[in-house]
Amino acid sequence: MPMEDHKLLYLQNFLQHNQNYRLEDYIQRVKAWEDDARNCYDKQIGLNSDQFAERMLLDGIFVIQLFLMCRYHQRRLPNDRIFNKPWLLNDVGHDMTLLENQMPFFVIQRLFKMAFGAHQQHMPELLELVYQFFEPVTGMEKLPELAMELEVKHFLHVISLSLLPSERKEQNENHKEMKFAPSAMELVAAGSKCLLDIEFENGVLNIPYLALYDSMEYYFRNIIAFEQCYCKNRYLTNYVAFMDCLVDTPGDAELQINKDIIENWLSNKEAVAQLLNALGKEIELSRDHHFYSLSDKLIKHCQRPHNKWKAMFKRDYCSSLWVVILVITTGVLLLLTVAQTVCSVLSLT
Structure with a gap:
């Protein structure tokens, strides 16, 4: 609620810079999208048509202005309460990634097109602005190609697309038993030399680099919740479950930190293990063929005695x-x- 007055200032500033349409024009246009927008929510929203249109418009213009001000500093208001307080901008970014706070992306996209469609060549695409805004907190290396191919549902959907593997694996429903990977210490005891792109070939386990910081749990939990509720392919959920198996103890965490797999911005190695174990707790796994076959390979590798003997020899004598x-x-x-x-x-x- 304290942000509502600030949203009105952003709306006023937006209308001053974009005079092709009046406020009434925007409201009428949003009302035309009302049924589609309401159908995006699981529960009935207790607002009448006017209130709903005003809410969609106010929030939609707010995030557009936020993205534009993030990219173009000259657009910022004097004494802007958000951009003059970095911690507040961070809090706003967190709120915009909560699953329960998502608004239909098509509403924001259509408002953006209304305002800038005539001179779009001089304005970046909305998805580019979304990427730039969330990049510092999500670590997205580039705008996901799938975000431009698929019908984006909301901001959290865009962030989740950035985490998909380069080659999307199809689920295999034929596997009846979910196999859990051994821990990192068990893998080393069986001779796995490197833990760096989740692939396992010739006794080497490759895992992508992962930076762990305080807000990581916040983003991961919301994306996992989104996958659990709405997605058939639960890539992040399966990834977290896999990492939870690998990092079973602080010793496993220390091993991955020393191998430069995990960059630890938490307090200590115990916190790394606790975070990954907490993320992996009580989540429903899908039978993803890639992670299933990967876990199967690792289990079989650890069960071969000669791998342990070879690893022991290398550790003790080399x-x-x-x-x-x-x-x-x-x-x-x-x-x-x-x-x-x-x-x-x-x-x-």
Whole structure:
């Protein structure tokens, strides 16, 4: 509620800069979209037609102005309460990613087109502005291609698309039993050398780089909630469940931090394990073929005794250059001793 007056200031500023349409024109246009907009919500919204249109318009213009002011500093209001307080801008960004706070993206997109459609060539696409606004907190490297191909539902949907694997895997419903991956320490004990793009080939597990900070749980939980409620392919949910298996203890977390897989912005390694374990708690897994087959490969790898023996040998006898030299020297001396013994036996015969 304290933000409502500020939204009105943004609306006034928006109308001053975009005089092709009056306020009444925008309201009438939003009213024409009312049925489609209401159908985007699970529950009935207790607002009459006028109130609903005003709410859609006020919130829609607010986020458009927010995106534009983020990109073009000259658009900002004098003594702007949001941009003059970085913590408040961060809070607004958090609120805009809550699943329960999403508004239909098509409403914002149509308002944006009304205002800038005639000179769109001089204005970035709305999705570009969305990407730029959320990039600092989500770490999106680029605007997801799928966001331009699919019908985007809302901001959280755009963020979730940025987390999809480069090659989307289809679910395989034939698997009846969900297999859970071994922990990172178990994998190392079985000889997995590197934990860096979730692929497992020739005893090497590759995992994409992950930065963990305080607000990560906030974003992940909302995307997981979105996937659990509305998505058939639950990529982030399965990824979090997989990472939860890998990081079972603080020792697993420390291993991944030391391997530069996890960049830890939390207090300590215990906090990393706690965060991933908390995210993976009580989530419903889908039978994603990629993660199922990956877990199956890891389990079979750990169950082979020779992998553990080989890993133990490397750990105990190949941990440093001097140890390797010592092992080689010992092996050469042993061979020479055997050869000398054989030669002595042969000379006696």
